[in-house]
Amino acid sequence: MARELQSVTEWRDVDRARFEAEVVPLRRPAVLRGLASAWPAVQAARQSAEALCDYVRRTDLGKPVPAFLGPPQIKGRFWYRDDLRGLNYQQRLAPIGELLDVLLGVQHEAEPPAFYAGAVPIAENCPDFARDNRTDLPGEGAVPRVWIGNRATVSTHFDMSENIAVVVGGRRRFTLFPPEQVGNLYVGPFDFTFAGPPVSMVDLRAPDLERYPRFAEALETAQVAELEPGDAIYVPYMWWHQVEALSPVNMLVNYWWDLSPRKWQGSPFRTLMHAIMSIRDLPPTERAVWRAWFDHYVFGDGHAAVAHLPPAGRGALGEMTPQMAQAVKRYLIDDLQR
DSSP: OSSSOOOOOOEEEEOOHHIIIIGGGGGGEEEEEEETTTOOHHHHHHOOHHHHHHHHHHHHHOOOEEEEEGGGGGGOOOOBTTSSSSSEEEEEEHHHHHHHHHHHHHOSSSSEEEEEEEEEEEHHHOHHHHHHHHOOOOOTOOEEEEEEEEOEEEEOOOSSSSSEEEEEEEEEEEEEOOOOGHHHHOBBBSSSSSSSSBBBBTTTTTTOOTTTTTTTHHHHHHHEEEEOOOOOOEEEETEEEEEEEEESEEEEEEEOOOOOOOOOGOOOOHHHHHHHTTTTEEEEHHHHHHHHHHHHISOOOOOSSGTOGGGGGGGGGGGOOOOHHHHHHHHHHHHHHH
8 A cells, every 4th residue: 555554552561450551441453562572482483484383383282273275366365256155265174283384385485375274262272382372461251362374364354352463473464444434444245254244345455446435534544553473462342454464474363352241232243234124224214213212222321211210110221131131132032033
């Protein structure tokens, strides 16, 4: 991209207390320089790609894990076919040690196949790695996951969780957009995605502003960070981010966690899909009515909206407990099965 983007704010010497008190409340991305510089895996990576792979291979239990493999022609961009009815890569299962051998074998090729394995739980596959390479910054429930590959690009997407990503080997470039840029990112299908959340349809490496003109507005808000081994980045809830691996052999460990871990509340994204199904195509006058209802009960002060009712008579409009959530879910299931 010709445009020079704003750099993500950098922090150093961040411990858990400082992270929770100073970084998280800003609700903005943050580069955490040198967070994992003492990790044995990072020290191995600073020697060479071979040293890193040897280190990880010694901790691997040999369980098959899913990996994506694409032809050299895709140039690391795992993506849809032109008709959006298929993908430009295939998925394979193989142990981590075998995947590392593949990476080392093609690292010097001028046009290697595109390759990465992502979101692999470390403790289940490399328990000694998980024990010896760790940080206490993530919140409760965070599970360390490893991402291994060559010069692969994970297209602009979001996570419905907090995220810390630690570069172990190679170099990574993160490009991030605030959540409110959703209207300028030209989001792809909701129900046919690569690995969960939908992605922006814009190729960040060569954006087509004739086809996607509002993306120029998104670029005005974009932030970028390049990370070396031992560096980390904090990506807040729902911030859009593209991740580019810039080296022939790359490894990253990330942690996802929820600030408000109430799984019983259900997924806001699924609620959005339900609203699209039930409200989006109503006549304009009816949609306007439901906008007022949502503003009153959801996006306004929903508790104040029922203050005129005695607490015992508020039902599902009152305090949402796990028990009440189950009753609401039964109500919804009844409706959805008609």
